[in-house]
Every structure is written in structure tokens, then in C-alpha cells.
Amino acid sequence: MTMTAVDGRSVDPLRPPAPPTGRRRVGPGVVLSVGFAAFLALACFAPGLIAPQDPAAVAPLDAFSPPSFSHWFGTDESGRDVYTRVVHGAGSSLVIGFAATAIGLVTALLLGVLAVFGGRIGDAIVGRAVEVLFAFPALLSALLVILVLGPGPVAATIAVGLSTAPGYARIIRTSLLTVRSSGYVEAARLLGHGPARILVRTILPNALSPLLALATLGVGQAVVWASSLSFLGLGAQPPAPEWGAMLASARVYLTTAWWLTVFPGLMIVATTLSATAIGRALDARGRRAR
Amino acid sequence: MTAAGPLLRIDGLDVSFDGGRTRVVRGVSLSVSEGECVAIVGESGSGKSVTARSVLGLAGTGATVTADRLELAGVDVLTADERALRRLRGGEAGLVSQDALVSLDPLRRIAAEVGDPLRLHRRAGGATRSDRTIAVEELLERVGIPRPELRARQYPHELSGGLRQRALIASAIAASPRLLIADEPTTALDMTVQAGILRLLGDLRDAGSSLLLISHDLGVVSRLADRVIVMRAGEVVDQGTAETMLAGGRHPYTTALVRAVPAGVPRGTPLSAPPSPAIAQPTSDRDGSTTVATSPWPLIEADGLAKTFGRGDDATVAVRAADLAVAAGETLGIVGESGSGKTTLARLLLALATPDRGEVRLDGEPWSGVSERRRRSRRRLVGSVAQDTSSAFDPRASVAGVLIDALPSETVASARRSTATRLLADVALGPELLDRSPSTLSGGQRQRVAIARALAAGPRVLVLDEPVSALDATVAAGVLDLLDDLQRRRGLAYVFISHDLGVVRHMSDRVAVMHEGEIVETGPVETVFRAPRHPYTRRLLADVPRLPGQDGEAGQDG
Amino acid sequence: MRAFIVLWASATLVFFITRLVPGDPAEAALGGPGSQASEEAVEAVRRQFGFDQPLVVQYGIAMLSLLRLDLGSSYALRQPVATILLDAVPGTLVLAVLALLVAWILAIGLTLAQSQGSRIAARIGDTLEIVASALPHFWLATILIAVFSTALSWFPPVSTGTPTGLVLPVVTLAVPIAGFLAQVMRGSLQEALDAPFATSALARGETRVGLRVRHALRHAALPALGLSAWAFGYLIGGAVVVETIFARPGLGRTLLSAITVRDIPVVTGVVLVSALVYVILTLVTDAVTRLVDPRTAVGGR
């Protein structure tokens, strides 16, 4: 009795699609991405090493200098060094990205577990809850959270996190269902293992491994969402050099000082690209292992 | 186009993937003449499918195909341009693959799939949609699909497996190709359906079509083929007329293939060669004479078991009123077609499902009626081996991990690894596999690990649900021998479920025939097979593809 | 029924979220912050809107008036919320529908272009998709305006009421979604092209183009179709930014300005409308999916 329900709708927005070709080796893209990720890690934990200047130090008379040898990425409207700010901004940007993703995943996990192990009623409740959450588009729910908490990075992070939760919840539910009905979970039951042990030792580890890849993708998306909130004036607070906020404030000067927009923008895109590449590589490896 | 030469001629075909690193077909030569049926037989990985597909220039992406000669209907396939190839595909040679559920586009109606070749090859009746409708209905009728006007409008998933396969054949023959390539056309179909498809292919051959038949199953091939080619690891190892091949051929591999078919081989006779050393003496008569003492009552018994899924109009009765009992050292075979309720019965016995009515007793004590909490400590008495070995193991665990996890919790930590090694040895696997991931093992190895896991807990009953159905014949033979051996040494009670009558007959002491959730007939295996009482059993037996000299009557007395 | 539950749950959620909003709703109702309403006026409004009632009663009243399709009156605009929404919805709907269409066209084009086999094309397309889906709307809009309005003068940078005025906002919204759709489509297109039925089709003499158009594209479209209701929500969210930049009237701007002045009835209205749109769209995509995929019509066992 095989379950052959091919459900086209079960594909979720955040589910990483299969790589375009059956690449097996670690491609140059992945190597570059890992390199960039290492750079980011350095920027997060020891920004002073690669950008010794003070990101908040203003020099009004040096404002709007284009990229040069002394200012690689130019300076902004207050004469602050854009390179320094971009490096020092990695931390707060990624904290938003990671924290938002973590909030989304944890919420989703709770929903997913309730759906799968809460019986028929639990599944129905979660199913509706996910639909309701889906019915609140990401930016809309973000604005609602801000309505309650007031603007700021914490609200933005929670908002972005919650708005990604339904997508993750669906994937987790599917993943949990697949794992729960798999031969090896059945085998564990037949060996007389208790439900708690099966959940913790067998189901969760296997159901959550695809999420690792997803999470890396989510981080980049969360940074992008948070930047939109900054654009609307509801995100990070100055002088924190958060990328989204930098991008949002630089937009005003686009025609006169392109470098203000381009470099933070490149960081966001590069982060998303490398996160995606690494995420896919992890996912592919996971699948191969399975 | 010449009537003189063969329709298909292959000389020295080589196919490789990954830029030549993986050679899957080496120096294969064969030919098919007009009206001839040639069969390629081989196990998985033998290169038989790739060979067949190369004929149509469809060896797959990344394939490198070279040959001294590869001609279809007088056209050189290797040098033909895309347009010429398209004329060949469907026009000169039609392809029927395994499992029409995925080989027909699930999103298109039967009419579209069957009518496509007419349109593509500008065949008569292909010009307009309405003409095609008529032509398609004729084709469907020709392949024996009742109510073609209804079926044409339906989608593949709405048809039964047999009808689907017929529709796939209809689409392959729509543009009247002279050659039909049938790649495992009956695999995964029930016996009775399989027989019908083979009859249809036979009819087509009789009507003048040439047939290139690809199968892993000598029994299937034996019905149709004029000549049989045996492939192994990309090479042709043996070939000849169907009769010579079925008699064992010239090559030892052919002999092993023939030998591995359990149909009619008496209980206890090893199917694999060389025989497992553990089996000292094959015994043909084992009625009540096991080496381990039988308990006074059956180890596992079921009384009036019934299970229905769904409710109201959607209700499906999976099992109705099943009674059975299996004693230590005994094997009860359960045979039936897909959907007959075999698997549900297995799940009821394993207490993975709760019966609506009736009761299962294990070792004389209630089993189905108690809470899972109370059942848990006794679960180790019942082991299970399932068909699907690919999802049977935690993807994150090694073989050692799988086995250690299955050991009783009181096993001393230091002894666990050695116990795992011993378990592997019990299923004839070496300790070097301990640290491998099950996913990297072959299907046969995986099934042995699954058996080892089932044994780890020290069970007295094993429920075996199609344990060898996914395995190649020679591999399956080894696993069956192993099971036989284990039963003898440990006095295990087996519930052995299979759709394959031959396997069941070989393995079982008693057999129960299931049909639509009901056990229609039960009794000692030879009694049931030789003198079936129920009409369904009779029909089932009639449809078994047999190797000449190995049919039911010939196997008597062993 | 399912749709109704989703709507009811959304309404309930919004009701309680808006009660969590700090500040006195009565003051918000009196022209919001910065106004100098007298104590008596605040009291009067409190009674008028029932803010002095227990929460449960307020909730009951709110739900009953929703049943009568009464969304209340805007604090700031002194108009029925329904009127405001009716003015705002068409603009956003046109924007979102067009953007979704364009996104589909872009995604299909990108997917087909990549499936032609060139590995480099696939890589470039892959990167493009990720970049596209990682572009913040406000950034993309700025670039588009700089290039197509300021430099090339092809399209107006703000809404003009003419079709040309729609081009840039639609493209801005469509590109990131196209990136998402293409990523999903490409995966399933490749799956379809690798499927046994593709081999069957080729073996019948089907052309490579025919294989894509008649077979694979439908399979590729399925998951993207499932994404469309979600994508529409994403578009409505994006509309907040895009409408601000391109000075288009619509739901997004209505919401943003309502939030700025704590105009709770309008916020509630916008959220309910977008939930309604989502629900309708889910029904539509489900119906379309059933059309395209007959298997779902029967309902998987």
C-alpha cells in the first residue's frame, strides 16, 4: 500500500529547489560562498580586525567622498567610511537575519509538532493557523507587530520572524509526516521504543536536517525584509550601521552618491547568494546521504 | 526498409556516462528481424534498458554511445539528425516502459498521449482532433481496453494498472511502428494482469510486429521470446533460443538465473549457488519436525480480524474476518494481489494498526487489545522485515548504529558492538560494513541488515512483508536461503507475505490466499497449489508465468 | 467553510492585536496624537465606540458588525472604512495582478531559456533568480526610476493614470517574485524532463520544444501555481513600498498612513481585505490546480 498522492501544492515558497543540474562536486560558487561567509563571520565577531576605524566617527567635511584609496567604498553624508560601516554592520544585519529566522523556525517547529503529534484536532488547528498566518502577508504582519511593539530592530526582527513562520511550518509538518511514516520510525516502534525516545532520537533529527539548508536561505531573505522596514522608517536605529538602514537612507542620495547604495546593496545580495549556495550544497549533501 | 536485412541491427554497442568513466554497456551485438521476438534478460545494472533505449537515440543525458553499427529500419541511428531520429521514434519503433503511472504524463488525458504519435508522424487519422479521437478509440480497443470512448477522456491515474499499461502500449503502437521495444512491461503488475499484458504483446507479435523485450524475469520472457539474450554488467554473457536458455543455457550465470527462480523448488532446497555452508542437509519434509521445540499453542494467532479504512461511502474494507495461527518453526505464506489486504493484515499482526473486530494473541496472551504501553515490553517478540529497504533505516545512522539501537536495552554497553558484529555474521555479512551507512549498501545487503535488526531483539515471530520483491532474482535467492536457514536454527515462526506464488510455495508450510480482504483459501502449501479449491486461487495459479519443466505438476515429490 | 474560518480567525487576531496597541484608542479616534481634545470629548468617544465595555463585549460587537459587513469609520479620515477600502483596493489589485502575470511570464521565459541545456546559461539564470529574489523593492524601484525615467525617459516615475505609469511599479513588484517562481519552476521542470513520461514522449517522436510545451511546462507550473496565493500576499506587502515610491493610491499606502496615526479601524480593514484576497486566491489557485492537475481533483488517498 504505497501512498502515491502527488500533491503539487505541497511545494513551499521557502523550500530550496533542486539544483539545476546534477552537480556533485563542490563547485567554485560554493567555495566562494564559504569564503564570503568566513569574511562575514570575521566581520561579525572581530570587525576591528578588518576595519579598524570607528563606524560612527563623523567627519562632516569629508562627506560624499567617492571611493578612493583612503576610503575604499567612499564616505557617506556625514563623512563616515562606508567600508567600515559595511563591515561593522554585518553583525547587526546578520543578528536580525539569524534571530528572525530562528524565531520563524522555532514558531514553525512548535506548530509542526502540534500538527503532527496533536492528533486530528491539533492538525486542524495548526492547518487553520498556518492559513491565517499566510493570509497576513509578510510586510503586513510586520507592520502589525510594529503597531504593537513600536518601531525598532527588535520589533522588526520579531515581525520578520513571525511572518516567515507559516512557510516553515508547512515544510516542517510535511517533513515530520514523511519521517513519521517512514520505515525506520516504524522499525523503532516495532523494537518497542517509547514515543518520546522516537521523537527525540529519530524523528526530530531527521525532520529538521532539511531545515538547516532552509534556514541559510531564510537569513538572506530576513535581511532583505528588515531593510524594507528600515526604508519605511520602522527598522534599525542609528547610528547602528545596519545594511538595510544604510541602503534605505542612501537611496535619497542615489543620483549624487551611488556608492552609498551600491556597497550595502552588494553585501545583502552577496550574503543571500552565498547563503543560498551553501544552503543548497548542504541540502544536496543531505539528500545524497538519504 | 529492406525486407532482406534485420529490422534492428546492433554491432559492438558501447554506452558510457560521465565522459566515459562509467561504462554501462560493452560490445553488445544483437539483431531483431521482422516478426521476431528477441528478449534481453538481466538483473538490475546489467545494461539491458540502456541498450534498448540506445536504439531510439535516447540513452540518456550525458551518455556517450558508440557502435560499429546501430541501424534501425535501415537508418544509422548514430549519425541520423534529430529530425530523422524523430521519424524513427514512434514511427519505426515504439517504446513501452515499466509502470505506466509514471510513463504516461499524469497531467494529460489518455487520448492526448495515445494520439500524439498520430499527430507527430502525420499518420492517417492524425490530422484533426476529431479524427484523432476516432483513431485513438480504435487503438484502445485494439489493445483490449473496454469502453474506449470513456477511457480516452480519462487521466492515467483514473485507470487501473493493467489498463494503464495497455494504454501505454496503444500509444507506442499508434503510429504502427514495425518494432516494439518493451522494457519491463509487466513488472509491478499483479499476476493476472501481467498475464493479460503478455497475451496482448503476443498478439501483437503474431500480427507481425517485431518485439524487443527487456525483462529481469525469465518466466515472463519464456512465453514470448524466439531468442533470449542474457546480459550481465553491460555485457552479453549468453544467448540462444528460448528453450536452451530456460534449460540453463551455456553460461553458469544463466544457470544461476534459472535456478534462482523458486517456483516449484521444494521447501528447504537452496536456491542460491554455492549453497550456504550453514545448510547442512536440505530436508524436503519438515512437517512438525523442527529442531526447536514447538510451543503447545500457536505463537501468534488471529481470530476474526477485520479492518476498514474510511467511513461511509469511502469505506474500504481492507481485511474481513481473517483467522490464522502460526506455531514456532512454522511458516505461514500469505499470498494475494495488490490491494488484497495482505499488508494490512501484516500491520494488524504487528499491532501497528488496531483491528475493528477480532483479536490477535501473541504467545497465548492478548496482543491487539492491550494498550501500547503494555505492549511495548513484548514487542521484541515480534520482528518485521519489509519490502522497501531504502527507507527502512535512519538515514543518519550507520549499520552498527541501526543494530545497536535494536538490541535489548539491558545489553551491556561494552558488548554491543561485538553483538552487532555477530548479528551481521548471522546474516552472512562481514564486520567491515558496521560503519557504513545503510544507504551505501546494495539492496541485498540492506535486506540482510534489516533481517539482522529484526533478529537483534531476539524475536520468536517474524512478519516478512514482500521481503524479496524488490531484489534481483539471484540476490533474492540468497536472502530466501538465509531466511530458511535462520528459521531452522532459531525455530522462528514466519508470516511470509508475497504476491509471488513461486516464492510463497517455496517458503511456506501452509498458505493463505487473500482476495479482497478475505482469506479465501488456506491449507498446507502443496495441497493448495496442487488442488486449489477456490476459483480465485485457480485463476491465480493459471496466470503464473512458468518456466518449462518447472510448473506445478513437475515439481512434485522434489 | 474553510475560507470563513480563516476570515473569522483573521478578524479575531486583528481585533486582539489592535487591542494590544499602546495608547488610548479614544484619543486615537479624536484625530490622533497631537490633537488637543478635551477630557469630555475623550469620554464621549469612549462611550461612542464602546471602549468602556469589557473586552468580550467589544469583541462580540466587533464581530457582529463585521457580519453586517460594517467595518466602522476611520478615525483620521472621518469616512466609513468600507469607502476608503473601495477606493484603495482597485489600484493595488491591478498592480498585484499585473505584477503576478508579468512575474509568471518572466519566470517561464527564464526557466525555458535555462532548460535548453547550456550549463553556463543555467548558472547565470540561477544567479539571476537568487539576485532577483533578494532585491528589496525600494532599491529596485530606485534603480528602475534612475534608468528608465531619469536617464531614458521611457516611463514616468510616478503614476499618471495611464498604462505607461504602471510599467515601472509592476516590474518592480514582479522581478523578485519572478525570481522565486523561476527557482521553483526550474526545479520541477527539470524533474519533469527527467521523468519517465518525458522519455515516453520523446520515444513517440515528440520534439524537444513539444516536450517542454505539452508536457514539462505544466508540471513546472504546478508548484509555482501553489505559490501564487502566497506570492500575491507578498505583492500586497510589496505594494506598501511600491505605492509609496511611485505615488500610487492603494491598500499599501492606506495601511502605512493608518499605522502612522494609529487609525485602527482602517488597519483592521486593510488586514481583513488582504486576508479575504488571500482566501479567494487560494480558492482560485486550488481550482486552477485541479484543472491542470487532475490527480488533485480526486483527492490523494
Added chain:
Amino acid sequence: MRPQLSRSSAVLATAVISALALSACSSDPEPAATGPTEGGTLTYASGDAEPTCLDPHVGGNYPQALLATQFLESLVSRDADGAIIPWLADSWTVSDDGLTWEFALADGVTFTDGTPLDADAVAANIAHLQDPATQSSTGYLAVEKVTSVEAVDDLTARFTLSEPDSALLESLSQPWLAIESPAGLERGIEENCESPIGTGPFVVESWTKQDRVTLVRNDDYTSAPADAGHDGSAYLDGIEWRFIPDSASRYAALQSGEVDVIDNVQPDVLVQAEGSDSLVELDAPRPGATNRLELNSGTAPFDDVNVREAFIRSVNVDDAVSSLFQGTAERSSSPLASVEPAAYSDESLFSFDPEAAGDLLDEAGWSETDADGFRTKDGERLTLTFPVSTNQSIPAEISLFEQLQANAAEVGFDVQLELLDLASWYEALGANEYDLVSAPYTKVGPDVLRILYHSDGITPAPSGYFANHAQVDDPAIDTLLDEASATVDDAERTSLYEEAQADVLEGFYILPLYDQQNHFLLSTDVHDARALGTVSTPSFADAWLS
């Protein structure tokens, strides 16, 4: 119709506040000799928030004033030198005790609904402003001292005051006290908000929310103010008043010719536009208060004058203003805009001197420094909360605050900038959760000082609103302001206000930054647009398109 004056004389004659840029445009291809052309619709793009009600009586904010200037008129106006000039009122007299004012209204003026402008109409308008149901804020405050208005005859309105109000004329000149048709007011707040009826050069035809207000010419227009370029109806057929909130889009729309005039122009764009020969700049300094930081003297740490001075000495406003505003704004050191004749400034109080700032902090007891370099006292960090409204502060201003934040950090102030939306911002103020704040306030005349620095302004209204953000609570200042308000004599009044300003400055209650300034960019096709001398809103009554 008067002959069109040459551009440079127009600046003098019509007292356009700043047609400086216009005059810079000597290469104007359209010499004034050709005269104005009738017809055409001007498109104006506003970056200010869209009003929620077009009647400036209701609430009363700047976006309403911008629009109302096009279709409503006030009793009096003000010219570029700050002198009050006749408008709907031809002349006025005030009794010696300053408690009775009589306004003689212009004859033959009708509202666009046909209602004649008479004394009853004036009375109805003041009553409307004072009616709590109108929810008037700005206008309500301005007529607080008016106890009654009666019609002496058809065209004479007599205002009776509870106490003398030297600011009455200045107040009445503002768009928030414009005179509307009484028939229009009677339609009720909802309808009147949609289309207020006045006597102005244009009439509200329709209002498409979030998009535009369509204004058409009032063909019967007769009531131009005394400083207008011409009498009679406008040259333009109408105005499309669009709301384009995003500054970059607004500028792009101007460049592409979608719109003819934009407001709220960013400094860098102004600099860029200087080089353009298709764009003209119109600068109009706003009256009333300067842009300034208010230091909350009501709570610690700014309850200590030394800490206030230390903060003011620690920041380098000059460099920040010049880098961010690139010459488009002048540094101010006065509480009042430089266009106010009564403005008093003292640069010496606001020089950048971090060392002195440090000493002051030591003196005030903030002598310890924590690991992050911030000053502490009794283990508590010297933290300043600075809520910023993203709806009211333009990006350059927010950048300015960031620079000040960085400056102050050098001395040891931990300035916490909080970017908030309008509602949250008001909430923060209402909850007294701020140490620094920048709140623009536009009002004609020096009386704005009373609103901003009189201790009466500390007590919040029930909605939490109050204007004295610096929480200046100084009896001496209160007395000066009360006296000035009651003094009719100009010179005496000015000197009282100057004294009050000096007290405010010397008490370090505020840090003046720069003059509030309206920056408009116009396509060169637009001629003779000007800003009114009242609150610098643009008027297109004389404007024409070439």
C-alpha cells in the same frame, strides 16, 4: 490688469520672499515682456503628508496650510518685511485697551458657493474654530483670547478679547484661520473636510485620496491680497495637487516633466539642480521658530543647566549643517526664524567647545567614565533619549542628528536616537520619555515664543499634547511673554520678546540649528509663482505656464 513687472522688481514689489533663485535665472528664454499666458494646468507634487481633512480649521497642520492657500483666504496677510497687509479685511482698528478690534471687510467678495462675505461669516468662522467638535488645534490656540465676534454692520466685524493680544493680526493672517463659507461649514465636518469653500483663486473640484486634489480656477476671483502680482482671476485653468511622498520619486517626476513644482526638496538635489537650466529654485524661509533641539529641563540630567550647556558645547552644528545642507540652510542661533523682525540671536552661546563641555560635566558631577567612554554619575550612565519622528524630520536632518550624536559621544553623552513613526513619537513626548527632541512649529510672529516657552505649555492636553518640550518653567520668562502678548506698541513688544529670547538661550533650553525653510523646485515653464509672507506657502494666483 497691472503691467507685468520685470523679475527683479517683482521681488521688491510683490515681496516674494525669495525669488533670489528666480533672479539668478537671468537666461530665462521667456522675457517678461511677453506677459502672462492664460490657461494650462499646473501640477504640484507635495512631499508633505496628505491631509486627512482639507479644512485647515480641523486640526491645523502645515500640509493643510499648503493646500488651503490655493482656495482659502484670511482676513489679513503679511508681506516680506513682516508687515501686516490687508486681504479680506480692508482695514482694522483696535481700541486703546487692546480688547476690541474692528475689521472692515472688503466689499463685493463672495464665496465660491455664492454666499457673500460679511461680518456674520467671520463670526461663524471664529465660532467654528472655537467649537470643540471641530477639533481645531492650531486655530483654536490662536483665537483663545477672543471671547466674541459680532457684526457691527454687514461689513464690519467686532472682535472682543478677554485680554490684549498683540499677536492677533499675525494669528489671523495664517491659513489655519482662513475664512470659509458659513454655508459650507454648516454642511458638517465630513463634507467640509472633502471640499472647503472659500474665496480663493481656486476651487476644490475633487479629492482622490492618496493621489491628488484637483483644483479649478475661480473665475469670479476678486480678493487678491495687497501684495499680489495682479487682481482678478488666476491665469491657470487649474492645479493638480499630487501627493508624492517619496523625495527621489518627486524629483524624478519633476525631471521627467510629469510635474511642474515640487516641495520638500532635499539639499543634495537643490545643489544638483543649481546647475540645471530647466529647473528653478524658490526658497521661502518659514516664520516662527527655528529648527532647534529642545532640551528637556524637566527631568534629569537636563534639569542641571551645566549638563545642558555641556551638551550644547559638545556638538559641532556648524560643520554638520554645512556638510548636510550644502549651503541650502543657514546656521541659526536664535529661537526665532531670521525672517521674524523680533528675532534675537547670540552666536557666542553655541560655539563648539568639547573641552569646556567636559569641564562642565565634571562640575555637574558626571566625572566618571565607563568602559564605553560614556560619562557616569553614581554608576548611572549619562544617557539622553532622543525620539525622532520619521514623518517630520527629513533624511538630512536625521543625518544631522546622527552627527550630533557622534559629537556628543566624544564628550561622553550616550545619545539614544529613536526613529519613530508619528504616533509613537507623540506617545514618547506625552510620556515624558525624552531628553532631546526636535519639533518644528510654524506660526506667524514672535508669539510662537509664548506657545513654546511659557510654563502653561508644559501641562499636556488630555490627548497628551503639549508645546513646551523644553519644559521651560521660569517665572521671569513667563512674565516677559505675558507682557509682550499684551503690548500693542511694536518697539516695546519687540524688546520684551528679545529679552525673553535671551533668557531662553542663556538658560541653554534649546540648541538652535537652522532656519526652517521651504524649498521648492519649479520647472522653468512656471512663472511668477511666489510664497506668501505668512507661513511661506506657495501661491499660484499669479502664476502662468509658458
